[in-house]
Amino acid sequence: MSVIEVNHLTKYYGKARGIIDLSFQVEEGxxxxxxxxxxxxxxxTIRLLLSLIHPTSGSATIFGKDCIQYxxxxxxxxxxxxxxxxxxxxxxxxxxxxxxxSFYPQDSTLRMHELAEVMELEMNRxxxxxxxxxxxxxxxxxxxLHRPKLLFLDEPTAGLDPLMQRKTFQLIREENQRGVTVxxxxxxxxxxxxxxxxxxxxxxxxxxEIADIRTLQQNNYKKVRVDAANLDAAYFDMPGVxxxxxxxxxxxxxxxxxxxxxxxxxxxxxxxxxxxxEPTLEEIFMHYYE
Amino acid sequence: xxxxxxxxxxxxxxxxxxxxxxxxxxxxxxxxxLFSSFADQAELLNEMMANFxxxxxxxxxxxxxxxxxxxxxxxxxxxxxxxxxxxxxANYGFSLVxxxxxxxxxxxxxxxxxxxxxxxxxxxxxxxCGLAITDIVVWISSVAVVTLFKGDRTYEIKPxxxxxxxxxxxxxxxxxxxxxxxxxxxxxxSVTPYAMALGxxxxxLSVFGDLLGESTLEKLTPFKHFEPxxxxxxxxxxxxxxxxxxxxxxxxxxxxxLLYTRRDIxxxx
Numbered sequence: 001m002s003v004i005e006v007n008h009l010t011k012y013y014g015k016a017r018g019i020i021d022l023s024f025q026v027e028e029g030x031x032x033x034x035x036x037x038x039x040x041x042x043x044x045t046i047r048l049l050l051s052l053i054h055p056t057s058g059s060a061t062i063f064g065k066d067c068i069q070y071x072x073x074x075x076x077x078x079x080x081x082x083x084x085x086x087x088x089x090x091x092x093x094x095x096x097x098x099x100x101x102s103f104y105p106q107d108s109t110l111r112m113h114e115l116a117e118v119m120e121l122e123m124n125r126x127x128x129x130x131x132x133x134x135x136x137x138x139x140x141x142x143x144x145l146h147r148p149k150l151l152f153l154d155e156p157t158a159g160l161d162p163l164m165q166r167k168t169f170q171l172i173r174e175e176n177q178r179g180v181t182v183x184x185x186x187x188x189x190x191x192x193x194x195x196x197x198x199x200x201x202x203x204x205x206x207x208x209e210i211a212d213i214r215t216l217q218q219n220n221y222k223k224v225r226v227d228a229a230n231l232d233a234a235y236f237d238m239p240g241v242x243x244x245x246x247x248x249x250x251x252x253x254x255x256x257x258x259x260x261x262x263x264x265x266x267x268x269x270x271x272x273x274x275x276x277x278e279p280t281l282e283e284i285f286m287h288y289y290e
Numbered sequence: 291x292x293x294x295x296x297x298x299x300x301x302x303x304x305x306x307x308x309x310x311x312x313x314x315x316x317x318x319x320x321x322x323x324l325f326s327s328f329a330d331q332a333e334l335l336n337e338m339m340a341n342f343x344x345x346x347x348x349x350x351x352x353x354x355x356x357x358x359x360x361x362x363x364x365x366x367x368x369x370x371x372x373x374x375x376x377x378x379x380a381n382y383g384f385s386l387v388x389x390x391x392x393x394x395x396x397x398x399x400x401x402x403x404x405x406x407x408x409x410x411x412x413x414x415x416x417x418x419c420g421l422a423i424t425d426i427v428v429w430i431s432s433v434a435v436v437t438l439f440k441g442d443r444t445y446e447i448k449p450x451x452x453x454x455x456x457x458x459x460x461x462x463x464x465x466x467x468x469x470x471x472x473x474x475x476x477x478x479x480s481v482t483p484y485a486m487a488l489g490x491x492x493x494x495l496s497v498f499g500d501l502l503g504e505s506t507l508e509k510l511t512p513f514k515h516f517e518p519x520x521x522x523x524x525x526x527x528x529x530x531x532x533x534x535x536x537x538x539x540x541x542x543x544x545x546x547x548l549l550y551t552r553r554d555i556x557x558x559x
Contacts (some may be wrong), residue, residue: 013554075403080397
């Protein structure tokens with residue numbers, strides 16, 4: 001059973017576009033990447049699924065139930081980390097977390113302290129005194145303390161230092177290994193690449209591609225770099241080659257197609273070095289945005 | 291109702307409730323303590339008031355009022371109490387939901403497993419409890435001040451009690467109207483100007499109504515529906531006008547629930 005099922009979901013803010021005709025499924029236990037530039041509609045999608053906003057048309061189900069009609073009940077199993085974290089400023093961290101925990105039937109005190117320790121959170125500080133990164137940490141603890149079965153992470157690592165980013169990823173992976181389904185929205189491709197099983201690419205409110213992260217990398221392009229004396233870039237000008245460029249005696253290009261054709265071509269010249277690698281998501285991504 | 295939300299909302303508002311209550315009580319005591327000197331020189335006072343322009347007396351609601359009597363003076367004093375209570379209640383109404391959206395805490399609250407109806411009910415109840423505290427304080431100090439400073443003058447207790455009780459629907463009017471307006475607009479950047487505008491606006495409307503002798507204006511403003519002098523002189527509420535207030539409250543509350551459950555919570559852009 002799909003944990004999230006989105007059917008032709010559309011949202012307009014007046015005349016402004018939010019998202020248009022979005023359809024996808026998120027399966028149980030996967031980390032689903034949701035990637036696109038700022039303003040593409042990532043937060044809109046998450047906020048629709050949490051019924052913070054209402055769709056113009058279309059519908060979505062979570063755990064098989066309509067996300068608006070059964071919203072309050074569904075949200076018992078959902079953890080949410082908003083992209084911008086704001087809390088009641090005058091409260092202390094511990095008070096906010098306790099307040100957050102009080103919405104759930106189970107006792108989350110132990111888990112709360114566990115998480116706070118991992119995230120090195122000072123529980124007795126006032127929220128208004130916290131830096132952006134520290135607020136984000138509060139957000140992470142707050143989103144996880146009730147042991148949700150589904151996690152919505154909206155740009156979870158923005159504002160965190162590298163060490164905390166790593167700890168956050170570690171936490172998310174652990175949750176995922178317990179069987180938690182993760183909806184991971186980001187505009188940083190590297191982290192999606194590291195974390196996710198499948199990824200949806202969203203652009204200007206529409207999904208342009210949903211693919212397994214490996215297929216996305218494998219079936220598409222190879223990044224080729226050839227070092228050779230007196231090499232002319234035009235030599236590699238053949239079908240399937242794009243972004244051909246010459247730089248400091250090296251020729252670089254992307255190739256899509258039968259890899260033997262390129263190997264054959266390379267074999268005919270004396271090269272000093274060759275690298276053929278998977279393009280980063282970033283590079284694939286640019287392709288979708290051209 | 292969700293008790294945790296109620297407790298949180300109540301605690302967040304407590305400081306404001308105390309501040310308003312102290313301010314209103316101070317107003318009642320300071321004005322009240324001046325009564326005996328007013329009343330002792332009643333003749334001089336009435337002579338002086340006769341020299342004031344009629345419009346000014348109307349504006350302060352003391353035309354045809356004998357300030358030398360206990361209830362005449364209390365009605366004059368109570369107008370200022372009403373203005374304070376109006377602004378306080380309007381303030382709570384405007385901020386009830388909008389504060390979450392202005393400070394972006396709505397995402398936190400609304401992603402919790404509670405429905406919006408329960409959230410709004412809890413918030414309303416917390417605001418009502420805050421207003422109730424102010425009411426109780428106003429009632430106690432009003433009775434205390436009247437008893438303390440009346441000297442050997444007499445007064446009727448029933449009109450006074452009717453006036454004191456009238457602040458409950460009076461506050462509800464401003465609370466509910468503030469709430470429904472805050473849900474009709476897209477976003478409220480600052481609550482105070484809205485609350486002042488609604489509170490003072492309604493007062494000014496009632497003054498204009500008096501000055502112009504215009505009775506349609508009177509129908510709009512709770513300062514007329516619950517006019518202190520009317521209640522104190524007649525010993526009764528002006529029922530048709532009170533019913534207008536009640537109708538407005540009911541419409542505003544029902545409308546607020548409908549609007550809030552359908553509302554799109556704005557996001558940071």
